[in-house]
Amino acid sequence: MDFQLDDDQRALKAGVRELLARRFDATALRAAVDGGGLDRGLWRALGESGFFALRLPEEAGGVGLGLPEAVLLFEEAGRALLPGPLIATHLAAGLVEGAAEGDTVVTAPDGGLVEWLAEADVVRGDATGAESIRSADPLTPLHRLPGGGDGGPPERALLTAAEQLGSAGRTTELAVQYAREREQFGQPIGAFQAVKHLCAQMLVRTEVARAAVYAAAVTGDPVESVGAKLLADEAAVRCARDCLQVYGGMGFTWEAEVHLHLKRAWLRRERWPTPARARELQAAALEEAM
Amino acid sequence: MDLTYTDEEEDFRARLREWLAAVLPTLPPKPDPLDWPGRRAYDTGWQRRLYDAGYARVHWGASATLRLIFLEETERAGAPYVGANFVGLLHAGPTIAAEGTEEQRAQWLEPVLRGDEVWCQGFSEPDAGSDLAALRTRAVRDGDAYVVSGAKIWTSHAEVADWCELLVRTDPDAPKHRGITWLAMPMDAPGITVRPLRTLAGSDEFAQLFLDEVRIPVGNRVGAENDGWRVTMVTLSYERGTAFVGEVVACRRVLVELARAAHKNGTWDDPVIRRQLGALHAEFGALWRLIQWNVSESEHTGGVPGVGGSVFKLRYSHARQELYDAAAAVLGPDALDLGREWTRDRLSSLSYTIAAGTSQIQQNIVAERILGLPKGR
Numbered sequence: 293m294d295f296q297l298d299d300d301q302r303a304l305k306a307g308v309r310e311l312l313a314r315r316f317d318a319t320a321l322r323a324a325v326d327g328g329g330l331d332r333g334l335w336r337a338l339g340e341s342g343f344f345a346l347r348l349p350e351e352a353g354g355v356g357l358g359l360p361e362a363v364l365l366f367e368e369a370g371r372a373l374l375p376g377p378l379i380a381t382h383l384a385a386g387l388v389e390g391a392a393e394g395d396t397v398v399t400a401p402d403g404g405l406v407e408w409l410a411e412a413d414v415v416r417g418d419a420t421g422a423e424s425i426r427s428a429d430p431l432t433p434l435h436r437l438p439g440g441g442d443g444g445p446p447e448r449a450l451l452t453a454a455e456q457l458g459s460a461g462r463t464t465e466l467a468v469q470y471a472r473e474r475e476q477f478g479q480p481i482g483a484f485q486a487v488k489h490l491c492a493q494m495l496v497r498t499e500v501a502r503a504a505v506y507a508a509a510v511t512g513d514p515v516e517s518v519g520a521k522l523l524a525d526e527a528a529v530r531c532a533r534d535c536l537q538v539y540g541g542m543g544f545t546w547e548a549e550v551h552l553h554l555k556r557a558w559l560r561r562e563r564w565p566t567p568a569r570a571r572e573l574q575a576a577a578l579e580e581a582m
Numbered sequence: 583m584d585l586t587y588t589d590e591e592e593d594f595r596a597r598l599r600e601w602l603a604a605v606l607p608t609l610p611p612k613p614d615p616l617d618w619p620g621r622r623a624y625d626t627g628w629q630r631r632l633y634d635a636g637y638a639r640v641h642w643g644a645s646a647t648l649r650l651i652f653l654e655e656t657e658r659a660g661a662p663y664v665g666a667n668f669v670g671l672l673h674a675g676p677t678i679a680a681e682g683t684e685e686q687r688a689q690w691l692e693p694v695l696r697g698d699e700v701w702c703q704g705f706s707e708p709d710a711g712s713d714l715a716a717l718r719t720r721a722v723r724d725g726d727a728y729v730v731s732g733a734k735i736w737t738s739h740a741e742v743a744d745w746c747e748l749l750v751r752t753d754p755d756a757p758k759h760r761g762i763t764w765l766a767m768p769m770d771a772p773g774i775t776v777r778p779l780r781t782l783a784g785s786d787e788f789a790q791l792f793l794d795e796v797r798i799p800v801g802n803r804v805g806a807e808n809d810g811w812r813v814t815m816v817t818l819s820y821e822r823g824t825a826f827v828g829e830v831v832a833c834r835r836v837l838v839e840l841a842r843a844a845h846k847n848g849t850w851d852d853p854v855i856r857r858q859l860g861a862l863h864a865e866f867g868a869l870w871r872l873i874q875w876n877v878s879e880s881e882h883t884g885g886v887p888g889v890g891g892s893v894f895k896l897r898y899s900h901a902r903q904e905l906y907d908a909a910a911a912v913l914g915p916d917a918l919d920l921g922r923e924w925t926r927d928r929l930s931s932l933s934y935t936i937a938a939g940t941s942q943i944q945q946n947i948v949a950e951r952i953l954g955l956p957k958g959r
Contacts, residue, residue: 293591293647294584295871295878301583360583468953483958485946491953492945496896503875504868510585519864568857575860578841 295507297364304357305364311341312372318549321373325430325552330376330397330411339394343378344385352386359447363454363509370458370528373552375431377408379451380416388414402444402452402563406435429555444564446514452563453505453521456528459553460501463528463535464494466550471538481538490538494531501527515577522570528557585874587647595651601635602659609662615785622700622742625665629697638695642676646877650827657831666739670694670701674747677764681805681813690745690766702743704734704767704791705814711736712943714749715758715811719793721750721765727797728752728765733790736937740776740789743769748798753808762810766802773797783929784920826898827873833905834866836924840905844912858908865901869894892944893952899934899941906931 297305315337316324324331338344346362348354362382369378377399381391390396391414399412406419410433422435468491471482481487501524508516532554536543543550565573587595609628613620632638640652641664657663664671675694678686693699710717719732730750737746746767753761767774773796778786805813841859844850876890906928910917917925935941949955 293587293874293878295874296882297583468955471955479958480956482949482955485942485958488949488955488958489942489945491955492896492948495948495953496893499890499893500868500872500897503872504864506583507585507868507871507874510583516867519867522861522864523868570864571857571860572853573860574863575841575856578837578859578863579845581838582842582845 295510301361301364304361305368308341308343308365308368309371311337312368312374316372316374321549321552324375328430328433330408332397335376335397336394338378339392344382344394345392346382346385348386348392353392354386359450359512360506360509362447362451363505366451366454367458367461367505370455370556371462373431373459373462373549373556377412379448379455380412382451383445383448384414384416388416400444401437402448403566404437404439405559405562406437407432407559409433409435427559429552429559431552431556432559434559446517447512449521449563449565450505450508450517452560453501453508453517453524456521456524456557456560457498457501457505459557460494460498460524460527460531463531463550463553464491464498467491467494467531467535467538474540487538490534494534497523497527497530515573518565518570518573521565522567522574525557525561525567525570529554529561532557587651591647591651594648595655598637598652598655599659601637602655602661605631605635606659606661612662618739618741622666622739625662625667626697626700628662628665629667629671629695633696638697641671642679646880650873650877653827654831657828658835663828666700666742667694667697668738669703669743669747670699670745673703674701674745674766677747677813677816678766678804680816681764685801686766686804693744699744700739700742701745701747702737702740702769704737704746704748706734706736708733708735708790712940714814715762717749717751717762719748719750720754721752721763721798723752723800724797726800728763728800728803730765730767730793730796730798732793734793735779735790736788737776737791738788740769740791741778745769746791749810749814752810756808759811761808762814763807764804764810764813765798766804767796767798768802771796771798781930782932783926826894829902830866830869830873830898833902834870836905836909836927837862837866840909840912847912847914849912849914855908855911858911862901862905862908865904869898869901872897892939892947895938896941896944896948902934903931 315334342355343365345354346357346365350356377397380400381398384398385392388396388398391398396413397411398414398416399406399408400416401419406422409415409419409422419435419437421438425434425436427434471487471491472480474481504520504523508520532550536550536554539548539550542548561567610624613624629638637652640649671694675691678690694701705714707717707719719730719734721728721730728750746769748765748767750763750765751761752763773794775792777790779788779790781787837859844855844859849855872894876894879890906924909924910928913922913924916922919925950957
């Protein structure tokens with residue numbers, strides 16, 4: 293048992309982080325919020341880097357890596373708040389022409405929602421009757437499905453969980469950074485236990501979710517994947533809220549990055565399986581263990 | 583990332599499992615929780631069996647992974663836990679193994695492993711709980727002995743212990759972390775009074791110790807004089823590290839039993855209760871993975887568990903309380919029946935967010951040592 297990232301995995305994670313810092317920095321994030329629309333150039337750059345073809349076999353033009361590596365990739369995407377139907381396109385690689393290369397944007401219904409429906413080239417699944425809604429997340433246009441949501445492959449839930457994990461890690465980092473710098477009453481607010489304890493709990497939630505997400509990626513177990521999403525949903529949403537709290541008044545402004553994390557975390561929580569559904573699935577697994 | 587075990591590790595697991603299946607049915611019945619001599623005999627008897635079978639050394643010296651497998655398998659099989667041997671095996675033993683002299687290791691380790699001697703812990707004091715470095719029990723050098731006076735509290739198994747790992751203040755003028763010394767105190771020395779303390783769970787789980795000019799040979803000092811704080815930190819990192827492995831396995835077993843009970847009495851049909859149990863299933867699954875992560879990391883960093891133990895303890899202690907709250911939801915009015923094991927366990931679980939460093943102290947540790955937030959109020 294060597295349940296730690298190996299050198300290749302560390303390098304992959306660092307490489308993606310570096311690519312995203314270059315191609316989707318704070319300015320690009322701001323521009324995406326203000327301008328909307330999917331950046332096709334960025335999509336192709338992701339395709340070229342192997343983001344979508346990561347798990348395709350090498351003989352099919354892919355990178356030939358597995359679910360653990362995909363989870364590291366999507367963790368970084370979540371950390372950077374990268375917009376677009378990333379998971380649907382990743383899962384379509386090798387099945388939909390151009391998806392692996394980043395030439396085709398693929399979306400799919402997930403839960404009761406479809407994201408990026410108007411901008412996508414291909415829809416996998418039934419989006420009949422989908423109605424446009426004003427999305428709470430300024431970086432994700434949404435349609436609502438009349439019939440509610442369905443399941444989908446467990447790896448979809450796991451990759452969503454990985455994005456949530458990345459977001460939780462990022463908001464923890466932001467809160468800690470702010471708590472070290474922001475001074476009140478003549479000292480950094482991070483010296484106050486009330487703030488310190490918020491930050492400590494953020495790390496605890498993130499690290500517990502990390503263990504669950506990484507383990508599910510290694511085992512590929514569907515029940516474990518669903519459990520990982522439950523923990524990662526909680527981590528992403530609660531960490532974003534606590535980060536907002538640590539930021540104080542600044543956290544309530546449009547300028548701070550925090551609200552974007554919170555809104556996206558809420559959106560991902562609505563993807564399959566929602567926390568209520570995930571708890572039911574865990575209860576069913578418990579029944580099996582009886 | 584790899585969650586599989588090596589062939590040797592799987593072989594260890596298989597042999598252990600086979601041995602447990604053979605030996606567990608031959609164990610004597612469990613003693614009454616209030617029968618201290620009975621508990622000592624039961625726990626040390628189990629330790630002796632482990633010793634004879636070659637498993638006694640697993641708590642220190644073995645790889646962290648073997649220890650993980652050992653704790654997982656013994657708990658899964660329903661074998662006795664360390665019990666009265668807790669301090670000897672998980673605290674004093676590893677500390678003496680790491681910091682003691684050759685002579686001290688020869689004197690104290692073997693009897694702990696054989697189950698011949700039981701240790702207790704004299705760290706906390708009435709005015710030094712989570713702020714352990716505030717301890718005041720005084721030790722004054724007199725020839726070849728330290729003369730110790732003061733009071734200790736929360737001392738589990740004090741009534742049946744042979745030795746006490748004792749923290750004393752040897753330099754009252756030094757900064758509070760620097761004037762502390764680690765001593766092994768024989769419990770039959772004159773001047774020691776043991777007074778049991780009754781817990782809210784109704785048991786006399788631990789005791790107060792009153793020390794009145796107890797003479798302890800200088801040769802019983804582990805580590806240098808006034809270096810006891812550093813020695814203690816070695817011990818505590820073990821306590822917060824993998825000491826909870828068996829208990830997480832036990833919690834997962836309790837959860838399955840709870841589901842069974844909920845089916846039986848119909849509470850499973852209540853979606854609030856059912857989902858509560860489902861959430862705990864995910865929770866303890868994740869905690870088990872976190873243990874594997876920490877164990878794996880400690881093997882990378884040389885064996886001593888790091889501050890990751892604080893992250894684990896913070897979450898686990900609350901999860902365990904939630905588990906027994908869920909048990910109460912399943913039991914309904916029976917949750918008020920002290921004849922029910924889960925009711926007693928629910929009461930006991932209240933100590934988890936306090937013992938071995940309160941949750942608030944653990945949060946300070948995580949914030950300051952991992953996140954690098956400034957020290958302050």
